[in-house]
Amino acid sequence: MKRLLFSLATLAASACATQTPLPDLALTPPATAPRFDDAVAAFEAADRQTLPPACATLFVGASSIRFWKSLKEDFPDRTVINRGFGGSTVWEVDHYFDRVVRPYHPKEIVFYAGENDLWIDKRTPDQIYADFVQFMRLKEKALGATPVWYISAKPSKQRFEQLSLQRSLNAKVKALADQRDDLAYIDIVPAMLKPDGTPKDIFVADNLHMTPDGYALWTPIVDAALDAGQSAKAPRC
Secondary structure, three states: OHHHHHHHHHHHHHHHOOOOOOOOOOOOOOOOOOOOHHHHHHHHHHHHHOOOOOOOEEEEEOHHHHOOOOHHHHOOOOOEEEEEOOOOOHHHHHHOHHHHOHHHOOOEEEEEOOHHHHHOOOOOHHHHHHHHHHHHHHHHHHHOOOOEEEEOOOOOOOOHHHHHHHHHHHHHHHHHHOOOOOEEEEOOHHHHEOOOOOEOOOEOOOOOOEOHHHHHHHHHHHHHHHHHOOOOOOOOO
16 A cells, blocks of 8 residues: 555656656667676665665765765765766666666756766767666656756876767756756856866776865765755655
C-alpha cells in the first residue's frame, strides 16, 4: 500500500510540473563494459550497515564528487550523500542508476559527469548529452519531479584542450535546463579560470583533480544554486 501511495505521489508531482518533454534521442552504446561494480557494491555494503536518510541532497557522478571529502562540512545545513565513484561517465551513472540514485529517494540531486566521457571514452558532446537526457528520463520515471542540478564540465589543466568540447556539452545541458522545471545548470567555469582564460592553480599533481582550494570555489556557487531552489519538488520530501 505504501509503495502504491508513493507511486501515485510521484505521478502527481510529475503532472503538476509544467515540463517541456525530454527530447527523444538515440543512445550510442559504449565501447566498454561498466567499470565500477566494486565501488557500487561498496556503497551497497555501507547502506546495509546504515542506510542514509531519505530526502537528503544526493551528490552523484565522477571523481570530482568522489574526492569532495569536505562535502558535509561545506553544506552544514543539508543532509548530504556522496555517491561519486571512480572516474565515472554519464552513461555509467545511468547504468548504475537503480543502485546509486533511486534507493535514496533524495530531495535534490547534484550531478557531475561528462568530462571522462570526452577524454577517456572519446564520446561526442551529442552522445554525452543524449546519455544525460537518459539520466533525466530515469529520474523522471523513478523519482518524479525531483530537481537536478547539473554542474558544468570543469576546465582542468590536464584536459584544457577539450575546453571547446566541454563548452558544447555545457551549452546543450543549459539549453535543456532553460526549458525544464526540474533541472538547473550550475556554471563553475568562470570561477576556475584566470583573467587570461587559463585554469587557476587549484589542482593536485595530476592537474586534473582539485585541491581544497578548488572545492572552496565550487562550494558557494553550488550552495547558492541549491538555496535558490527550483519550482519542481521531490515527492514526499
